[in-house]
Amino acid sequence: MKIAPGDVADLARGAAFLGTGGGGDPYIGRLMLERALADGGSLQILDVDEIPDDALVIPTALMGAPSVLIEKLPGGDEVITSLRKLESFLGERAYATMPIEAGGINSTTPLVVGARLGLPVIDADGMGRAFPELQMETFHVYGVSGTPMVVSNEYGDSAIIEAHSNWMAEWIARGITIRMGGTAYIAVYPMRGRDVKRTAIRQTLTLALRIGRCLSQSRDAHREPFAALIKELADTPYGFGKVIFHGKVADLERRTTQGFAKGRAVLRGIEGEHRTLELIFQNEYLIARCNDQLMAIVPDLICVLDSETAEPITTEMLRYGQRVKVMGVSVPPIMRTPEALAVFGPRAFGLEEPFQPIEALHA
Amino acid sequence: MKIAPGDVADLARGAAFLGTGGGGDPYIGRLMLERALADGGSLQILDVDEIPDDALVIPTALMGAPSVLIEKLPGGDEVITSLRKLESFLGERAYATMPIEAGGINSTTPLVVGARLGLPVIDADGMGRAFPELQMETFHVYGVSGTPMVVSNEYGDSAIIEAHSNWMAEWIARGITIRMGGTAYIAVYPMRGRDVKRTAIRQTLTLALRIGRCLSQSRDAHREPFAALIKELADTPYGFGKVIFHGKVADLERRTTQGFAKGRAVLRGIEGEHRTLELIFQNEYLIARCNDQLMAIVPDLICVLDSETAEPITTEMLRYGQRVKVMGVSVPPIMRTPEALAVFGPRAFGLEEPFQPIEALHA
Numbered sequence: 001m002k003i004a005p006g007d008v009a010d011l012a013r014g015a016a017f018l019g020t021g022g023g024g025d026p027y028i029g030r031l032m033l034e035r036a037l038a039d040g041g042s043l044q045i046l047d048v049d050e051i052p053d054d055a056l057v058i059p060t061a062l063m064g065a066p067s068v069l070i071e072k073l074p075g076g077d078e079v080i081t082s083l084r085k086l087e088s089f090l091g092e093r094a095y096a097t098m099p100i101e102a103g104g105i106n107s108t109t110p111l112v113v114g115a116r117l118g119l120p121v122i123d124a125d126g127m128g129r130a131f132p133e134l135q136m137e138t139f140h141v142y143g144v145s146g147t148p149m150v151v152s153n154e155y156g157d158s159a160i161i162e163a164h165s166n167w168m169a170e171w172i173a174r175g176i177t178i179r180m181g182g183t184a185y186i187a188v189y190p191m192r193g194r195d196v197k198r199t200a201i202r203q204t205l206t207l208a209l210r211i212g213r214c215l216s217q218s219r220d221a222h223r224e225p226f227a228a229l230i231k232e233l234a235d236t237p238y239g240f241g242k243v244i245f246h247g248k249v250a251d252l253e254r255r256t257t258q259g260f261a262k263g264r265a266v267l268r269g270i271e272g273e274h275r276t277l278e279l280i281f282q283n284e285y286l287i288a289r290c291n292d293q294l295m296a297i298v299p300d301l302i303c304v305l306d307s308e309t310a311e312p313i314t315t316e317m318l319r320y321g322q323r324v325k326v327m328g329v330s331v332p333p334i335m336r337t338p339e340a341l342a343v344f345g346p347r348a349f350g351l352e353e354p355f356q357p358i359e360a361l362h363a
Numbered sequence: 364m365k366i367a368p369g370d371v372a373d374l375a376r377g378a379a380f381l382g383t384g385g386g387g388d389p390y391i392g393r394l395m396l397e398r399a400l401a402d403g404g405s406l407q408i409l410d411v412d413e414i415p416d417d418a419l420v421i422p423t424a425l426m427g428a429p430s431v432l433i434e435k436l437p438g439g440d441e442v443i444t445s446l447r448k449l450e451s452f453l454g455e456r457a458y459a460t461m462p463i464e465a466g467g468i469n470s471t472t473p474l475v476v477g478a479r480l481g482l483p484v485i486d487a488d489g490m491g492r493a494f495p496e497l498q499m500e501t502f503h504v505y506g507v508s509g510t511p512m513v514v515s516n517e518y519g520d521s522a523i524i525e526a527h528s529n530w531m532a533e534w535i536a537r538g539i540t541i542r543m544g545g546t547a548y549i550a551v552y553p554m555r556g557r558d559v560k561r562t563a564i565r566q567t568l569t570l571a572l573r574i575g576r577c578l579s580q581s582r583d584a585h586r587e588p589f590a591a592l593i594k595e596l597a598d599t600p601y602g603f604g605k606v607i608f609h610g611k612v613a614d615l616e617r618r619t620t621q622g623f624a625k626g627r628a629v630l631r632g633i634e635g636e637h638r639t640l641e642l643i644f645q646n647e648y649l650i651a652r653c654n655d656q657l658m659a660i661v662p663d664l665i666c667v668l669d670s671e672t673a674e675p676i677t678t679e680m681l682r683y684g685q686r687v688k689v690m691g692v693s694v695p696p697i698m699r700t701p702e703a704l705a706v707f708g709p710r711a712f713g714l715e716e717p718f719q720p721i722e723a724l725h726a
Contacts, residue, residue, distance in 0.1 A: 089452075089523075157531050159539070160452075160523040168520050171542050176522075179538040 001045045001123055001206050003111065005037045007213075011205070014212030015107030016312035018204065020301045022284035023104025023130035024066040025314060032076040033108045033115065041115025046096060048124050048202050051193035055095035057122065058083055058190045060113050061106045063134070063151065063173060065261045066283060066316045068182030069105065075154065076112050079185040082150040082158065083113060086187040089148055089160050098122035098196070100137060100188060102204040103130025103284075104314060111205075121205070126189065127344075128201035128335050129301055132260055132283035134170035136344040138334055139189045142199040149173065149188035153180040178259040201334060207236055215310050225310035226325060237332035240359040244288065244295045245277045245326040246270060246307060252320055265318055267326070277326060279304070281315045286349050288326060296328035297351065299335050299344050300358040303327040328358040364408045364486055364569050366474065368400045373575030378470030379675035380574050381567065383664045385647035386466025386493035387429040388677060395439040396471045396478065404478025409459060411487050411565050414556035418458035420485065421446055421553045423476050424469045426497070426514065426536060428624045429646055429679045431545030432468065438517065439475050442548040445513040445521065446476060449550040452511055452523050461485035461559070463500060463551060465567040466493025466647075467677060474568075484568070489552065490707075491564035491698050492664055495623055495646035497533035499707040501697055502552045505562040512536065512551035516543040541622040564697060570599055578673050588673035589688060600695035603722040607651065607658045608640045608689040609633060609670060615683055628681055630689070640689060642667070644678045649712050651689060659691035660714065662698050662707050663721040666690045691721040 003011060008030050016026035037043070051057065060079045062069065087093050097110045102125045114121035126137035134146055146166040151173050152158035159176050163169040169188075177184040191199075214232040218225035226243055233241040247267035254263035260282050267277040275290045285302035288295040296302045304313045307323040334340065336357070342348070345355045366374060371393050379389035400406070414420065423442045425432065450456050460473045465488045477484035489500035497509055509529040514536050515521035522539050526532035532551075540547040554562075577595040581588035589606055596604040610630035617626035623645050630640040638653045648665035651658040659665045667676045670686040697703065699720070705711070708718045 155527050155531075157526045157535065158524070159535060161521070163520045164518050168518075172520065172522060172539055175538040175542040176535055179534050 001047070003043050003045060003209070005034060007209060008033050008037070010212030010216055011209045012108055012212065013215055013312065014208035014210065015102060016104050016314060017211050017303055018208055018301070019103025019130040019312070019314065020284045020303055021281055021315040022066060022132065023101060023106050023314070024062060024069045025317065026104045028069065028073060029105035029108035032074065032112050036076060036112045036115035043111060043115050044120045045205060046120045046122050048122060048197055048200055051096060051122060051196055053192060053194040055193040056090070056092050056190060057096050057098055057193060057196050058086055058094040058187050059098045059100045059126070060110045060187050061100045062109055062183060063177050063186045064183030065256050065259055066104070066314060068256060072181060072183055077116060078152065078154050079109055079187070080113055080116060081156065082152045082185045082187040085150045085152065085158055085160065086148065086190060090190060094119065096120040096122050099125040101125055101127035101130045102208060106130065107205065107208050122196060123205040124196065124200035124202045125204045126200060128204060128331055129299065130284050131344050134173060134188065135166040136348070137189065138201055138340065139191065139199050140166045141340045141343050144189055144191050144195050144199055146189050148190065149186060151176045151184045151186050153184050174259045182256065182259065201332060207238070219309055229310060233329060238301070238329050240330040242328055242358065242362050243325050244328045244362065246273045247277055247324065249318055249320050249322045249324065252318055261316055263315065267324065270323065282349060283315065285315065287346070287351055287353065288328070294353050294356060294361060296358050296361065297346055297353055297355055298349060299331050301329035301331065303329065328362065330358050364410070366406050366408060366572070368397060370572060371396050371400070373579055374568070374572045375471055375575065376578055376675065377571035377573065377575030378465060379467050379677060380666055381571055381664070382466025382493040382675070382677065383647045383666055384644055384678040385429060385495065386464060386470070386677070387425065387432045387468035388680065389467045391432065391436060392468035392471035395437065395475050399439060399475045399478035406474060406478050407483045408568060409483045409485050411485060411560055411563055414459060414485060414559055416555060416557040418556040419453070419455050419553060420459050420461055420556060420559050421449055421457040421550050422461045422463045422489070423473045424463045424549050424551065425472055425546060426540050426549045427546030428619050428622055429467070429677060431619060435544060435546055440479060441515065441517050442472055442476055442550070443479060444519065445515045445548045445550040448515065448521055448523065449511065449513045449553060453553060457482065459483040459485050462488040464488055464490035464493045465571060469493065470568065470571050485559060486568040487559065487563035487565045488567045489563060491567060491694055492662065493647050494707050497536060497551065498529040499711070500552065501564055501703065502554065502562045503529045504703045504706050507552055507554050507558050507562055509552050511553065512549060514539045514547045514549050516547050537622045545619065545622065564695060570601070582672055592673060596692060601664070601692050603693040605691055605721065605725050606688050607691045607725065609636045610640055610687065612681055612683050612685045612687065615681055624679055626678065630687065633686065645712060646678065648678065650709070650714055650716065651691070657716055657719060657724060659721050659724065660709055660716055660718055661712060662694050664692035664694065666692065691725065693721050
């Protein structure tokens, strides 16, 4: 896989789709990556199977509430501090970096690191979408330790965390992130190539680029984008996609609390849709309900898209009066096992409804 | 200076006096140290002048709200984890440890470390009393960095913090301590012998032992303890001591908030005292006022003592109806410079009254 400067906008847009409302404003990630490439950086993307089993891989990411990120823009190099500190602590240089999630700014962050340092980036991640917490990773579900990890900020303050569980790592790192002003830069889940092969969700950078390209090609050709998108997804591990609602944002509650952007949106149906849809989010959209009917639920993707252009709308960009279509998308089997659902299924977010696959809800 | 098992009770009591309401329950510190000595540990106490200039000194302490500590007792060895991790990070073994404050459990914590590891303990500290925050140190005032530092808990979770300022180190370490349940174990302000000589407040372990001995000897001899204590202090850098109030605890507000035990106590005068005294505290007693008259103010010591035995009463042990005498004590000149007052004078605690020496208030 190659990523050229001309691909960055598409990649960022596709990542925002996979971010299912979270992962941060993709435009910020796009600017950071375009600048890194304009500064002469080049990108080497590796397929999971190309990594040696013993190679050290250190994923890199931004941590925090997306609602803070839009007011506290990253320069782009801060996360390199975290990577280098973790390398020093481990006494070993990383062979490659990779994303911890597929979504918004955290799809492009490791690419910025890769372009700046000449470090290969692996075409895979540990969430297959965006999730709000660090233990919500297939890495964690299948036994990889998130620590030692490094949290740092733009002033060079940092903490190297070691924890007896990935839940505790999340808890402590979140506390530090809050005290660093709501966003921070992390190097986390250091692991060997063999663990990446065993636990990662593969080819999600490729997938983001395919989704983004599909959207911009539809737009350029003045084609209806939703049908094209559903067709594109059919050929991926995210096989089932469906527009489950068409409406206008009629109510919106949003608060940044305990380091997360939490809230609720209500959409009133338009153009033949007479129902009302309720969306609950914690950084990402978690559940969609029509009155008492379940329409889609985490970990399946719930994507809120501009009703004309299908541009993804992140939770912090939701505005009263926006006309949107809501898509539900199935996630790959590795994300729907009982072990996976125990970590990032509905119960992990305090939701009462059990998981039901989107394709079963809309059979 | 020698500390024998028979000295521990006196040392802990004297440390509680210097803790000026904070520093944690001295009885807990006493038990931890007595056990370490009973297990065969021996203590080597060094005077500041005995440390080589190049020797690495790593102070050790408990961090957190004393009100939490009485419900979450330390085993005694946890802080050794922090010391060892900081040694690993620095790539150098410590020549000695020392207290960061003179007060309650944090006077005895480094002694437990010393007894367990056979590590010398320096007879000095960086507060000359107890203070609630990490930057409130003469080490900080006179230019020593608090970081790299380690925060750990009883489960082996830890963080190595590096910060661009000691204020930020406090802010991040406090956040971690809160998330670790309100108390944690730290190794902090690693420094060379020459910096200890330049910045430490000397012989405060000796002082704690002298104060504790004075109190127990008065008690054993059925003598009035306050006069003896004032006489004992006259011969130290804490030269001026005076009983400024005699009363009963009539009102008490206390809350554990943002990792601190904060509150307010009102004492109603008894036995010829017709006024009412207000005490404000944040872990330690900060100010004593009679109506609008200033009676004593931080950093001078405000010690609340049992009115019969002169046993020090920490803020978390204050109870409605207790009969107490309140003593004000002057602190050494190194703690009253403009630089020092800027860091731990009244303004640092949000108090409006400027600092006034206790001996001037009661001339």
